[in-house]
Every structure is written in structure tokens, then in C-alpha cells.
Amino acid sequence: MRVVTVPILEDNYAYLVIDEATKKAACIDPAEPKVVLEAAKKENVELTHILTTHAHWDHAGGNEEMKRLVPNLEVVGGKGDRAQAVMREVGDGDTVLVGSLEVKVLYTPCHTAGHVCYYLEPKDGPRCVFTGDTMFVAGCGNFNAGTPQQMFHALVEKIGSLPPDTLVYCGHEYTEKNLMYAQTAEPNNQAIKDKLAWVRQQRAQGNPTVPSTVSTEWQINPFLRCREQTLLEYTGKSDPVECLAVIRARKSAWRP
Template sequence: MWYSLYTRTWLGYLFYRQQLRRARNRYPKGHSKTQPRLFNGVKVLPIPVLSDNYSYLIIDTQAGLAVAVDPSDPRAVQATIEKERVNLVAILCTHKHWDHSGGNRDLSRRHRDCRVYGSPQDGIPYLTHPLCHQDVVSVGRLQIRALATPGHTQGHLVYLLDGEPYKGPSCLFSGDLLFLSGCGRTFEGTAETMLSSLDTVLDLGDDTLLWPGHEYAEENLGFAGVVEPENLARERKMQWVQRQRMERKSTCPSTLGEERAYNPFLRTHCLALQEALGPGPGPTSDDNHSRAQLLEELRRLKDMHKSK
């Protein structure tokens, strides 16, 4: 019931506005300290918004053109645009939830030439340019590919910035599909749907940088330690994350290579995880039905887990 009210009525928008006001009062400079990444004329700036969300500004520094990803707080995003002295020409929205799309109206009205991209299946506010799987958005030297990843919502998209034009790593802006050591809830799909979407990400290279939609790292790694307590990669990452969070520093980006090593939601094919959550698939089982069952069990356990 609450999900329908949030996504299908103006009560959801009013709730978002209330959360936005509270977060601005509580975190006048943002919930986390972030650092931009610069790659041969391309800059990625994480923008901390609401209580734990991240918006992003992707800039072609030579052309002075910018793309905003999930600009839920238009005031914070606009402040970054002005600080960088760039022209906002595109908004990429991963999905319809207000904490990712709430700034579309204000920013698109302020920047008259700004295009709003997203899935036509998702009811993105102020959408002007619908995207399908594998469509490419070009802004200056930026080549950004949309990948359909349904599950969290029916029309959820992630955006892959191609690193080849600027001779740097590719960057995945994952919205609520994938987090550091976690994944989003399946609100509009099945475990099989979500598994297929996660496998889409698994096909990308290990050096791909992951820029998630939320700062959930410490809680997620705590849960990963419950299901795989002997995973040394998780333990090392947790130590680093705890040091970061003690100083309120952002934990993004990670890499997909790192995520394969400790993110349980990307490890449903791994025997160690299958055995830890048994009874389940046999030692040689890699079929998608069994993996989807394991993913569903992981989500059930994660929803019950409380970070200590």
C-alpha cells in the first residue's frame, strides 16, 4: 500500500519534499564529504543529497558541458553547476522514485535546453527523451549508454560512461540496482528479473567504477559478513569503509572487480555462498532458477538484518 501511495500519488511527492527539507537542515553541507574524479578532461562529481543519496555531475571539461544523474535536490545540484561554471544539457534519471527524480522539474525549467532522459516505462517526471536498452546519449566527448535493468522498478536504467574516448575507466551510474556490497529491493519484478539485471552488470569489466545511488556501504558490508564471515576481501573493505565513515567521507566509487569479491548479491554463482545459505543448489549448479532462489533468500535475510 505505502509503495503505491509513494509512486502513484502526490503523497509521495509531499513525503519527498518533507525529507528534502529535513535533510537540508540536518546536513547543510551534505551527508558525506566527497571527492571529484578527473580523467583526461572528464570530471565526475558525486553530490551528497537527502540523508544518504548521491546525485552526480559528469562534465566534459573542455566543452564546459555537464550531465546530471538523478538530481533529487535541485538546489545542491545547481550550486555545483554554478561552482563548476558549466552548462547543464542533460539529466539522466535511473528511475521514477522521488529521491532520484525530484529535481527534474526545477532544473529543466531553469536550464531551458536541458533534456531529461529515462525509461518511458517508468513514469519519469518531466521526461523529454525516452531511452531503450543500449541507447547512447552523446554530450561533447561523453558517450553514455543506457542499460535496461528492471526489478527495483519496471523501467529502471543504469548508465555506463564509456572510458575509451577519454582513455580512462568506464563509469557505471547504478541508481538503485547496485550498491557497494548490496543491491536494491525488488519492488516491481521477480527475483529472476533482478538476477538478469545484475548479470547485465556482471558482464562489464573489473576496472569499471561503480557510482551508486546511496551511501549504504557500512551496513551492506556488515550484512555480507553475516553470510560470508570468512571472506577476506569483505573484511579488508569493511576496515577501509569504517575509516572513511568515521570522518564522514564518501565510500564511492568502488570497482566491479571489488564487488565481485565481496558483494553477496553478485555472488549467487559461488559455491561458498551457496553452501553458507544451504540447503540449496548442488556443488556444480549454476542454473538461473537456483541462483534466483538464492538471491531471493539473500534479500529476505538482508531485510531482516539490522546493522550493529
């Protein structure tokens, strides 16, 4: 298996998930179809699926055009999310076969009503999860359609429980600002300082900051770390879910 990161729009990422054995591939959130199709052509793969994380236009807005340009594509999306052109709605426990790859669905509603993430543990490559706008590098999405408890379940209990070496591919290049905020919440966290220095170097060279890993996120992501004493003290809360809610509210109001 191989993953190709495709920068699109202003700061989004689409992805190609390629089964090397069959040269079949899925595209994740191809909101800029021509760019994604050019990447697929370059890789010489046959696209069989669109895997939609959620219904927002900058993730699902290219589905109809992709379906028109590649008529045999199956468009997959989360149950109840009403994403554009979705033909098959999926939830927890569902799988999608892309060539010989088994893609497992994690149902993570909160950012949108039916947001999903896609998890793979292939025989010929590292484990990986595509998190859309539920988890960013050092961040998480807004609670547009859900509650702090739902985000805690999605972020901490689901994504956070994946094997530590799982690669995390998110939907946006928000990493530098996320880490700048994380540093205000945990100013003595050396892992955040080190990651921020690396990110600035990457961006200066025009490189993406994905993928992260689950283990790295446990060190740097304040939303995932909402059970840590430093963040409980920062928010003045004793309950991790309430802590998560305060971190989200403060991040939304924060300006660099």
C-alpha cells in the first residue's frame, strides 16, 4: 500500500490510497477533481472509490464532478451526513475494499452529523488513519454538529486508541497555528516546541506536515491531551470532557 498526499484548494489535503498489488486506488476528499485526477494519472492507478470524510464543500464538493469524469467510481460517505453524490453510507464496523486493501470505517460525528474516518492496517505498509476534520496535527475540528462528549469519544477514545505507530493524515495544513496555540496552553511542553521548529522548517521548504502519528499526537495535541494535569489546570476543570470544551472555545477565540 502507498499513500500519495495531494495538496488542493488553499490549505486542504486530498489523498490517494493505492493498492500496489492491483494498482487500484481510492481518493479521499477530492474537492479539486482535476488536480486529483492528474495525480492518479501520474501514479498510473485506476480509481475505484471516493472516500468522503464529511459533507463540507472543501471535502465533498468535488464528488459530483469526479463521478462525472470517472463514471464507475463508488462514492462512500458517513451515515446521515448527506455528503454530495454519496452512493453508499457507512458507519462503525463497515469496511470498503479497494483492490485487496480493507478500509475500516470509524464513525466520528461531531464536526458534522455523520463525519467518518478511514483506518487501514495493510500487510505491505504502515497502519494509517485519514481523519478529515476530526483530528488535525495538534488540533481538532469545530463542534459544528455535536457535543464535547461526542468529540471526546471520537478523538480520545477512538482515534487515540489506535496503535501508537498509526500514521495520521488529516484534511488541512493547520499545523503551525495549531502548535502555536498548543504552546500557549502548555508553555513548558518541549515536544510542542520541537515539533513547531520542525514544522516551520518543513513549510519553509514547501513541504506538508502530514503525516503525524498517534503517539506524536499524544505528546503535542492539547485536545487529545485533555486528561493531562497541565491542561486541566489551564482550563480550571477536573473533567476531561469539560476541559476539551474549554480548549476548543479558547482555540476558536485565540489569535496568533
